[in-house]
Amino acid sequence: MKKHLKHHFWKNTARTLICTLLLSTTVPTVAQAGGLxxxxxxxxxxxxxxxxxxxxxxxxxxxxxxxxxxxxxxxxxxxxxxxxxxxxxxxxxxxxxxxxxxxxxxxxxxxxxxxxxxxxxxxxxxxxxxxxxxxxxxxxxxxxxxxxxxxxxxxxxxxxxxxxxxxxxxxxxxxxxxxxxxxxxxxxxxxxxxxxxxxxxxxxxxxxxxxxxxxxxxxxxxxxxxxxxxxxxxxxxxxxxxxxxxxxxxxxxxxQEVIPVIDGTAIMGVLAYALGGMRIRDHAAYEAVVKYFNPHGLEVIDQVAHTCVPDMAARFGFKSTREFTTDGSNFADIMAREPEVRAYLERQRIGKKPLxxxxxxxxxxxxxxxxxxxxxxxxxxxxxxxxxxxxxxxxxxxxxxxxxxxxxxxxxxxxxxxxxxxxxxxxxxxxxxxxxxxx
CATH class of the missing domain: 3.40.50.1820 (Alpha/Beta hydrolase fold, catalytic domain)
Incomplete structure (x- = not known):
């Protein structure tokens, strides 16, 4: 069991590091703070x-x-x-x-x-x-x-x-x-x-x-x-x-099409970014989601609010939103049940106006x-x-x-x-x- 957990840890860590490196491959190395x-x-x-x-x-x-x-x-x-x-x-x-x-x-x-x-x-x-x-x-x-x-x-x-x-x-x-x-x-x-x-x-x-x-x-x-x-x-x-x-x-x-795909990937934490933003003024949609969340899920929303993409991927990459809910539902399940959530997401849909x-x-x-x-x-x-x-x-x-x-x-x-x-x-x-x- 310990061997399996150790293998799982290093597998996920390696995948996250690869993702973070991909995000930064085209960027010069950040200079030391003392020279800035x-x-x-x-x-x-x-x-x-x-x-x-x-x-x-x-x-x-x-x-x-x-x-x-x-x-x-x-x-x-x-x-x-x-x-x-x-x-x-x-x-x-x-x-x-x-x-x-x-x-x-x-x-x-x-x-x-x-x-x-x-x-x-x-x-x-x-x-x-x-x-x-x-x-x-x-x-x-x-x-x-x-x-x-x-x-x-x-x-x-x-x-x-x-x-x-x-x-x-x-x-x-x-x-x-x-x-x-x-x-x-x-x-x-x-x-x-x-x-x-x-x-x-x-x-x-x-x-x-x-x-x-x-x-x-x-x-x-x-x-x-x-x-x-x-x-x-x-x-x-x-x-x-x-x-x-x-x-x-x-x-x-x-x-509504992006959420099921991005859940469980290296940057699944962006779903918590979206929830944190909803919390500001779209209260009905936010509450319709977080009523399913367990204490860990609520903590994650607060924690990702202090992250940028590289550290977010390192900390939360490859998790499923099922880990954040009391009944094992994922974000897509909640979206399917809750009309307030679907209405919020529909308001964000792009392509409804002529160019x-x-x-x-x-x-x-x-x-x-x-x-x-x-x-x-x-x-x-x-x-x-x-x-x-x-x-x-x-x-x-x-x-x-x-x-x-x-x-x-x-x-x-x-x-x-x-x-x-x-x-x-x-x-x-x-x-x-x-x-x-x-x-």
Whole structure:
């Protein structure tokens, strides 16, 4: 028995380490804390404005509230700034969001005026330290109190885009910053959409650019959902933005389809992220779930709120939500029983509004975290409402174990395809590729 338990422990530990390494393979090693210095905070010398992150401010959505240089950023790859900007929650309440901006040192050689690329990050966690702009040197950080490890694994792509001459802004989303007004509501559709759209507005203001300057959206995984949500909400929320095109990779568009797949994988802890976010204002749905939870399950919701993805995967990877309930039900079982939960998840579904701008959607046929079928359905729904959509299927062969290989591989495989597609949308002479009805 002891031999079996020991084997089981090391098997799970190895699988979790593999997943964590996969998340960070494209990121430079985090420098030692002693060699790093914090960028000037909002309101300090060199900053514009002085509103604190998460504070309630009487400012129009997209207003730039602060801009301070990242003095310890990687040199020679662009001039980086941390920004704070005004936005609006799902409920219409004013809030502030943080992020970072890279002004390229490479001249834009593409068609038309220099574009601004808004990057919506993939899942980072729920702790305040997890936001991309909160990372030291924009690379990473560690909170010894909770063991939270922030790895800005999409920073290389942000710099790669800047090397092409694109201005790049990456949002932290709402709640992923120190002293945030509320916890990050993971995969809350309108929160994410507003954060992305207002990042675009703020980035233009940060560069003193005309409001009709070209904007592009890029996002994968959580970011893919945020981009798709932003694009479909553009006409209602930010019609002033001149969005030319979007890339939405592996979007979790229908959470009712995602939940059964992600449960038991390396990052199953994201289900607790979603519950923690529900607890803030969606009380009926939250209570409909946690009435089934045992004390351990309730503790997990509180514990993951202080984690970023690498440490969350190390602590909770490959568990089943059956371990968290009094009757052995998993999250999918509860969802099937509880109409309040299904109604909440339906409110988050993406693809219910028509697109007004072109979009490339990518999904891996064997994605082991965010299932292929629901991403394709989102693209089909956009097509049915008249959207200009191209859907691309990544055919990476299946790798068993729920470690996320088939979720992460398409991101690397399609980076150049995504950039070529987005830059192509800036050329009015280039035909928009559409394959609606053929995927």
């Amino acid at each position: 210095t914090e960028a000037p905070p909002a309101g300090a010398a060199g900053a514009v404005g002085g509103a604190g992150a998460g504070a309630t401010v009487p400012a129009a959505p997209g207003t730039l509230l602060s801009k301070s240089p990242v003095t310890d950023a990687i040199p020679g790859l662009g001039n980086a700034f941390r920004i704070t900007y005004a936005s609006t929650t799902t409920e219409g309440d004013p809030t502030t969001v943080t992020g970072f901006l890279i002004e390229p040192t490479t001249a834009w050689q593409g068609p038309g005026p220099q574009p601004t690329l808004v990057m919506a990050p993939g899942t980072r966690g729920q702790a305040e330290i997890c936001g991309p702009s909160g990372a030291r040197s924009l690379i990473g950080d560690f909170d010894p109190k909770y063991g939270s490890l922030n790895i800005n694994y999409e920073l290389p792509q942000a710099y790669a885009a800047a090397a092409k001459g694109l201005r790049v802004v990456m949002t932290d989303y709402m709640g992923l910053q120190p002293h945030a007004a509320q916890i990050h509501r993971y995969v809350n559709t309108l929160d994410a959409a507003h954060a992305v759209l207002d990042a675009g507005r703020a980035a233009l203001k940060a560069g003193d650019l005309p409001p009709n300057s070209p904007i592009l959206f890029y996002g994968y995984s959580q970011g893919g959902g945020a981009v798709a949500a932003a694009a479909e909400n553009l006409p209602d929320y930010a019609p002033d933005l001149n969005l030319k095109g979007s890339f939405a990779g592996a979007p979790p568009a229908d959470l 007004s701008t072109p979009m490339l959607v990518v999904s891996g046929r064997y994605d082991d975290i965010v299932p292929f079928a629901q991403a394709r359905t989102m693209a089909e729904n956009f097509c049915k409402s008249g959207g200009q959509v191209f859907f691309f299927t990544d055919e990476t062969l299946p790798v068993p174990g729920g470690i996320g290989v088939n979720h992460l591989a398409p991101k690397s495989n399609t980076w150049q395809r995504a950039m070529d597609y987005l830059i192509g949308r800036l050329d009015p002479a280039q035909e928009v590729p559409v394959n609606c009805g053929a995927f």
